[in-house]
Amino acid sequence: MGGDNGAGEIKELDEGQELDESDYRVLVDEEGNERTCxxxxxxxxxxxxxxxxxxxxxxxxxxxxxxxxxxxxxxxEEAEHFIAIEDDELYQKVASYCGTLMELENEPVIEA
Structure with missing residues (x-):
């Protein structure tokens, strides 16, 4: 994991990558509704x-x-857990960080 400064890495799907069964997750909300993501x-x-x-x-x-x-x-060992981010300030920080990483991932690479 990264240090205290928020530095980290992103592991994401490539745009052209084909999805397989392991990419799908079923989320269940508080009312019991299922949504495939x-x-x-x-x-x-x-x-x-x-x-x-x-x-x-x-x-x-x-x-x-x-x-x-x-x-x-x-x-x-048993499962993945997706836990709601209850703290609004933390949610905004994570969302901003994720947005910045996604923008950096999509920028063209200029070679000298």
Whole structure:
């Protein structure tokens, strides 16, 4: 994991990458409704992992922007855990950090 300064890395799907069964997650909300999502990335921020997910229908849409869910991510021997980020300030920091990383990932590489 990264240091205290928030430095981290992003592990994400490539745009042209084909999805397989391991990319899909089923999230269940407080009312018991299930929503199938795709795990876009796991981002490390201030020594914690955060998951970026989007509903499957967002990937199939022609919209320029997609809805993205952020959760604290933990994994143990038995399962993955997606934990709601209750602290609004922390959520905003993680969202901003993820947005910055995504922008950097999409910038063209200029070689000298």
């Amino acid at each position: 795709v795990l876009l990335a796991i981002v490390e921020y201030e020594e914690h992992d955060y998951a970026m997910l989007t509903p499957v229908e967002e990937l199939e849409s022609d919209k320029e922007e997609m809805e993205v869910y952020l959760f604290e991510y933990r994994q143990d």
